[in-house]
Amino acid sequence: MDPKLSEVSQLCELFKAALVRNDFDKCATLLSQLKVLLTAFRSLPPLFEATPSAIHELTVARDIYEHAVILSVKTEDQDAFERDFFQLKPYYTDAGDRLPQSQQEFPILGLNLLRLLVQNRIAEFHTELELLSASALENPCINHAVELEQSFMEGAYNRVLTARQKVPHETYVYFMDLLAKTVRDEIAGCSEKAYDSLSINDARQMLMFSSDQELSGYINETFVCHSSGGSHPPYSLLWCVLVGLAAFRNLPSSISYPAFQIKLTFGDIGKEHPEWEIKNGHVIFQKAKESAPCKEIPSLQLITQTLSYARELERIV
Numbered sequence: 001m002d003p004k005l006s007e008v009s010q011l012c013e014l015f016k017a018a019l020v021r022n023d024f025d026k027c028a029t030l031l032s033q034l035k036v037l038l039t040a041f042r043s044l045p046p047l048f049e050a051t052p053s054a055i056h057e058l059t060v061a062r063d064i065y066e067h068a069v070i071l072s073v074k075t076e077d078q079d080a081f082e083r084d085f086f087q088l089k090p091y092y093t094d095a096g097d098r099l100p101q102s103q104q105e106f107p108i109l110g111l112n113l114l115r116l117l118v119q120n121r122i123a124e125f126h127t128e129l130e131l132l133s134a135s136a137l138e139n140p141c142i143n144h145a146v147e148l149e150q151s152f153m154e155g156a157y158n159r160v161l162t163a164r165q166k167v168p169h170e171t172y173v174y175f176m177d178l179l180a181k182t183v184r185d186e187i188a189g190c191s192e193k194a195y196d197s198l199s200i201n202d203a204r205q206m207l208m209f210s211s212d213q214e215l216s217g218y219i220n221e222t223f224v225c226h227s228s229g230g231s232h233p234p235y236s237l238l239w240c241v242l243v244g245l246a247a248f249r250n251l252p253s254s255i256s257y258p259a260f261q262i263k264l265t266f267g268d269i270g271k272e273h274p275e276w277e278i279k280n281g282h283v284i285f286q287k288a289k290e291s292a293p294c295k296e297i298p299s300l301q302l303i304t305q306t307l308s309y310a311r312e313l314e315r316i317v
Contacts, residue, residue, distance in 0.1 A: 002053055005060070008037050012064050019067055019074070027071050034064050045090040058099055062091040066104045069111070073171045078115065085112050093131075107169040110141030114175040117149050118182065125149060140168045148179070157183045161208045184208075184218065192276070192285035203283040219276050219283070 001009075011034050018026040038044060043054035044061050051057070065088035072080035085108070092105055109132070116125040129137070129146070136142055144167070151159040160183050164176040184207050191198065191206060200212055209215045277284040 004040055009060055016067055019071055024075055031068055058095050069108055073174050106139040106141045110145050113145035118175050118178045144168050157187055197282045197284045199282055
């Protein structure tokens with residue numbers, strides 16, 4: 001065996017052993033050494049030269065990058081995941097017909113789909129799906145990500161949250177936790193617009209926490225901190241739709257529905273997330289409701305401008 005290939009193989013085994021032990025510092029050191037050594041092999045992407053040991057070199061390199069992806073998940077480093085995945089991908093596509101299929105291929109492809117979903121990169125999610133074969137789409141790891149995307153787009157948040165209990169691979173838990181956080185933030189954003197308050201039991205069930213302590217921890221982490229200047233969950237789709245309707249249909253500035261009392265003003269969009277408070281067995285929403293008055297939507301002006309644009313377009317057509 002080529003001495004360089006033998007050295008890479010030995011370091012690869014040490015790298016995998018360190019990964020099993022969760023010795024991440026050792027893993028990072030070995031991975032850096034391995035990536036440097038791999039540059040000496042001309043059989044690897046992008047050259048793909050037909051050297052005598054090309055198959056062995058490709059197999060070892062693929063194994064290294066697969067474990068590098070797993071390392072990035074364990075260290076919760078999404079940037080490293082993206083870098084290592086793109087280095088690994090040619091071994092599944094360009095060299096796929098030259099190598100035996102890896103047992104890690106579908107779990108890692110599914111992980112990448114889940115990452116794109118968590119990062120809300122839906123267009124890239126569907127682009128990656130189009131590149132997969134029909135047989136790959138039937139794999140449980142791929143199908144899991146597809147079903148999650150469908151549930152997320154349908155607003156079936158309960159299915160998204162419960163999907164964590166049946167992940168097809170242990171490495172999926174990290175991204176599932178991130179997705180669950182995103183979903184809970186969206187539910188929370190809708191809840192505070194729909195209700196003035198909820199009982200702790202109802203709030204816990206709505207956000208699908210198993211205990212009051214988890215709910216309290218979520219509120220303290222997500223909402224109390226935001227009152228001092230942090231990021232906030234996105235405003236609900238319903239809220240945005242109602243604002244749009246008010247602008248173009250001249251709805252009154254205050255709309256009353258069961259469990260709704262909404263003030264439609266431009267100032268509400270993008271302001272700091274209102275602080276929540278637990279008091280007397282209830283979660284009190286929008287503690288900071290009493291803010292400075294905001295400018296009302298200039299409904300008549302918007303309607304006039306829209307009709308003017310429509311007339312101009314009609315003349316052009």
